[in-house]
Amino acid sequence: MLQKFDERNRSILYNINGALIRRDQPTAGISPFDSAVQCGDAVWEGLRLYNRRIFRLNEHLDRLVSSARALAFADIPPRENIIDEIRKTLRANSMTDGVHVRLTLTRGEKITSGMDPRLNQSGPTLIVLAEHKPPVYDKAGLSLITSSVRRFPPDCLDPKIHHCNLIQSILAKIEANHAGADDALMLDRDGFIAETNATHLFIVHRGVVFTPHEHACPEGITRSAVLDLCRANDITVVEKNLSLTELYRADECFCTGTMGEIAGIIKVDGRTIGAGAIGPIIQRLTALYADLAAREGFEIV
Numbered sequence: 001m002l003q004k005f006d007e008r009n010r011s012i013l014y015n016i017n018g019a020l021i022r023r024d025q026p027t028a029g030i031s032p033f034d035s036a037v038q039c040g041d042a043v044w045e046g047l048r049l050y051n052r053r054i055f056r057l058n059e060h061l062d063r064l065v066s067s068a069r070a071l072a073f074a075d076i077p078p079r080e081n082i083i084d085e086i087r088k089t090l091r092a093n094s095m096t097d098g099v100h101v102r103l104t105l106t107r108g109e110k111i112t113s114g115m116d117p118r119l120n121q122s123g124p125t126l127i128v129l130a131e132h133k134p135p136v137y138d139k140a141g142l143s144l145i146t147s148s149v150r151r152f153p154p155d156c157l158d159p160k161i162h163h164c165n166l167i168q169s170i171l172a173k174i175e176a177n178h179a180g181a182d183d184a185l186m187l188d189r190d191g192f193i194a195e196t197n198a199t200h201l202f203i204v205h206r207g208v209v210f211t212p213h214e215h216a217c218p219e220g221i222t223r224s225a226v227l228d229l230c231r232a233n234d235i236t237v238v239e240k241n242l243s244l245t246e247l248y249r250a251d252e253c254f255c256t257g258t259m260g261e262i263a264g265i266i267k268v269d270g271r272t273i274g275a276g277a278i279g280p281i282i283q284r285l286t287a288l289y290a291d292l293a294a295r296e297g298f299e300i301v
Contacts, residue, residue, distance in 0.1 A: 008132045015089040015128035034125055035107035039115050040165040042106035042125075043067035046258040049090065049099035049130075053297025055258075057083070059221050064105060067162040068124075072117065073107055075124055082126065083300065089128040090301045100133040100259055104164065136259050137182070141266030141278055144196060146244065147172035147184035151194035151216040159218050172197040183255075185247075185268060188216035192241040196255055199263075201242075202226065204252035204274075204281045209237040222256040229288045235281065244269075252279035261293075262286045 013020040016029040035041035045060040054060075061079055068076045086101060108123010149172045152159065172184035176197065185201070188194045195201055195217035202211045209230055211223065230237035247253060251274040253265040262285055264278040 006132050012131065013089065013092045015085050017126055018085060020092050031109050033110045035110065035120060036104065036164060038110060038113060042104055042164040043071065043162055044164050045103045047101040047103060048258050049095065049101065050097060050293045050297055052096050052301045053299050055293050055297045056221050056225065057298035063162055063219060068105055070161045073124060077126055085126060085128050087300050089130050093130055095130055096301055098132060098134055099130055102129040135261045137263035139263065141264045142182040143267040144183055144185045144265055145176055145179040145181040146269055147175050147186050149186060151186045151188050153189050153216050159216055162218050169197040192243060193247060199255035199257035199260060202254050203242065203247055203250035204279065205250050209235055209281065210242060211239055212242050213239055220256065222258055225289065225292065226256050226285060229285060229292065233288060250274060252282050254282045262289050
């Protein structure tokens with residue numbers, strides 16, 4: 001799956017520390033001494049705007065702040081300031097619906113190149129990148145391959161830190177691209193399913209929804225919303241360690257994420273999952289999620 005360029009994004013305004021900059025201007029506005037450029041030393045969130053409201057904005061900002069604290073950022077902007085900059089960016093681009101926002105907070109600029117955080121004496125840097133972007137996954141069904149790249153457990157790098165060092169995911173995505181699959185399935189160090197390179201994973205077997213523990217994957221905002229929907233609508237849901245065999249024999253399989261919402265998976269490692277089509281549980285949860293996103297959210301524009 002390769003995302004396509006949306007011509008409406010050619011001259012969008014992006015926001016760096018309160019300054020609105022046109023994408024097609026020569027300067028990018030980020031210093032080569034910034035921690036994101038130097039070391040990938042930054043945290044991020046993906047937000048989605050539905051009819052002037054951002055879905056679960058406070059939960060996303062909670063995760064952003066938690067990640068920045070875990071990385072010992074010396075300075076974290078107040079929540080109100082972050083919301084003001086998001087609002088400013090959306091209004092400047094006249095965006096009200098069908099928008100994805102990439103929110104990045106870096107440790108800031110260094111006085112000279114190096115990984116030592118003590119070199120960061122200016123910061124942080126807040127980047128608000130809003131794009132016209134519908135959910136990116138094909139609703140007819142996705143294909144996955146299992147990557148050779150394993151997700152880190154907490155004793156290697158805690159996945160609860162939603163950081164910008166995405167090399168693991170990129171390596172897995174490269175394998176999926178070469179295999180002609182949409183995305184890559186990633187296992188933890190013990191061989192259990194963790195997530196895909198970009199989303200959380202669920203399977204359905206005999207009417208019960210299963211999803212892996214968060215031992216080796218981030219705390220998912222969309223994942224949490226789906227768990228809530230299951231519990232509120234009499235759909236049995238279980239969190240447990242899942243093996244590849246349990247996935248291969250599942251009746252349905254789907255993934256969740258802010259950028260792609262809920263997307264069905266119909267093939268994994270060349271094996272057809274269930275009937276090879278979007279099943280009834282996925283259809284029901286997709287409708288429930290769409291209704292939830294239409295009703296709830298932080299009004300921002």
